[in-house]
Amino acid sequence: MIAYIFATDCFHKQTIYPMRRDVFQAIADPTRRAIILLIASQAMTPNALAEHFDSTRQAVSKHLRILTECRLVQQEQSGREIYYRLNDAKLKEIDDWLEQFRKIWESRFNELDTILLTMKNKKK
Amino acid sequence: MIAYIFATDCFHKQTIYPMRRDVFQAIADPTRRAIILLIASQAMTPNALAEHFDSTRQAVSKHLRILTECRLVQQEQSGREIYYRLNDAKLKEIDDWLEQFRKIWESRFNELDTILLTMKNKKK
DNA sequence: TATATATGCAATCATTTGGTTGCGCAAGTT
DNA sequence: AACTTGCGCAACCAAATGATTGCATATATA
Incomplete structure (x- = not known):
């Protein structure tokens, strides 16, 4: 609910990934470029993003992980939803x-x- | 010899590759980015390029092929040497x-x- | 003409990548 | 308390990737 939107101190799975990838590898994949473009104007959740693609939510989630690993994307948790925004x-x-x-x-x-x-x- | 430097009509293996790759995929590899940087100021041959890396000439050649496939790089033959220049x-x-x-x-x-x-x- | 050099190509191999399914867990909802 | 939803993670798999070795061919040189 609204009460939780700014409650950024109560998250659980918002993992901090080690920086393994580089930006160039991250943008090599067309799906990831599409994701980047989608969240460029506003942060989105994995589920919302997945609706724009044919592949499963988990596939999108994996891409988000890669984008997060190279710091191209940042997570912002609000309740049980995690919003991904472009860095x-x-x-x-x-x-x-x-x-x-x-x-x-x-x-x-x-x-x-x-x-x-x-x-x-x-x-x- | 000098006589052949501009004889661009007598080459043999200067294959025209189909455009299979993407620029973004091409720059994803660090070795390829290094190659691009090396030839940015002046065209170079595969052998000359290979000297800058630990891997074999063939490995570099493969990277050049990928770069050529996506038109990031152009071949210019002079005699038996092929100069690669940045597009x-x-x-x-x-x-x-x-x-x-x-x-x-x-x-x-x-x-x-x-x-x-x-x-x-x-x-x- | 015989030899050395420059290069591309094919076969092969270990590793990485992108994707799927199944699962667990925390956060909301009823 | 029971159920639903959002999400990350692990296991698994087919395909792509980067690199190596061996080979063929064209060019240059002796």
């Missing part, structure tokens, strides 16, 4: 990885600039 | 995926704005 900060890690390449391409542009500049000077 | 555009797909979330967060901010605005108006 925005963890998605940032993917963006950080991409940033490396942006930098490499940028420096490549700079090199091109230098070359163009050299050619320009030679013309003089 | 920048494909990395963009990952960024596009992240963009979804940026939009969701943004709209969340907008909702917040609306709420704040409503509160403001009520105060009046």
